[in-house]
């Protein structure tokens with residue numbers, strides 16, 4: 001997949017199917033749009049292009065996580081376009097003429113039914129359709145994917161992430177919330193004293209759930225390991241950065257330096273400051289036990305698959 005972080009000129013493409021939006025998290029609604037451009041690729045040989053408008057806010061998926069994910073889906077080009085004043089104030093027709101048609105040579109534009117763009121948010125799916133006749137492209141408008149009576153959106157997922165509601169997030173994303181990164185060395189206290197942990201330091205750009213303990217599944221290139229993860233600053237020992245620290249059940253491999261994706265299944269308790277290291281260790285023993293019970297529970301076994309629903 002070609003990845004372009006725009007800082008001025010748009011790339012010149014030929015014959016593309018373009019989908020537009022912020023695309024944070026690539027939730028079930030986003031995937032309907034992406035599947036549509038992939039179908040166009042298959043049927044008409046159009047380039048599958050995702051144009052993602054980006055700002056400085058923390059994201060459900062970091063830019064890197066999103067890139068990896070879209071490449072796996074089969075997207076040809078990811079354009080990250082800063083949501084700056086120039087883009088925000090651009091007249092809708094200019095955006096269509098200069099960028100969609102002029103640069104990207106769109107044959108097809110795919111958006112959700114409430115998508116808005118350009119000056120005074122006057123760019124609507126209807127307007128895209130209207131100009132499609134003049135500039136010769138097709139517009140596909142996708143109906144909103146719902147969860148009950150509420151539209152799925154990145155905003156909805158952010159709200160649930162703030163509450164640590166990992167089960168709900170899994171429904172909305174159609175897969176678990178995850179953190180990806182390289183396993184780093186901790187201070188080594190855990191390993192020396194009894195429970196080894198695999199540590200990831202998420203970038204500051206990653207939107208995280210509340211500090212606390214979660215039941216997780218860690219995915220490495222050659223295997224998946226259930227475990228229990230602490231997110232936070234380890235107040236008992238005092239750490240200066242936020243860590244994602246996982247005790248993998250029944251795994252004694254040396255994992256340092258390896259790439260890992262940790263899927264979050266369930267929040268179990270907030271992070272606490274303990275009065276002694278012994279008290280912390282006793283609590284972690286209990287955490288490990290409750291994590292193992294989660295995976296042993298027959299009803300939970302279905303939940304541990306890394307399936308992608310809808």
Ligand SMILES: Cc1cc2nc3c(=O)[nH]c(=O)nc-3n(C[C@H](O)[C@H](O)[C@H](O)COP(=O)(O)O)c2cc1C
Nearest residue numbers: 186187188189190228230234235236247271272287
């Ligand atoms: C399941 C689990 C739960 C944890 N809960 C807490 C906690 O509530 N408070 C805390 O200060 N540290 C917590 N920790 C972090 C420990 O302080 C940390 O594992 C230990 O200090 C070893 O750190 P090191 O690997 O950097 O040496 C937890 C770790 C794990 C794996």
Ligand SMILES: Nc1ncnc2c1ncn2[C@@H]1O[C@H](COP(=O)(O)OP(=O)(O)OP(=O)(O)O)[C@@H](O)[C@H]1O
Nearest residue numbers: 020021022023029111112115144145152153154155
């Ligand atoms: N639930 C959904 N079903 C179908 N299409 C959607 C859905 N949510 C968003 N889209 C469409 O996907 C594209 C990208 O959406 P975008 O990320 O901008 O919105 P969002 O997910 O609603 O996020 P936010 O809550 O931050 O506005 C847009 O064209 C949008 O209309």
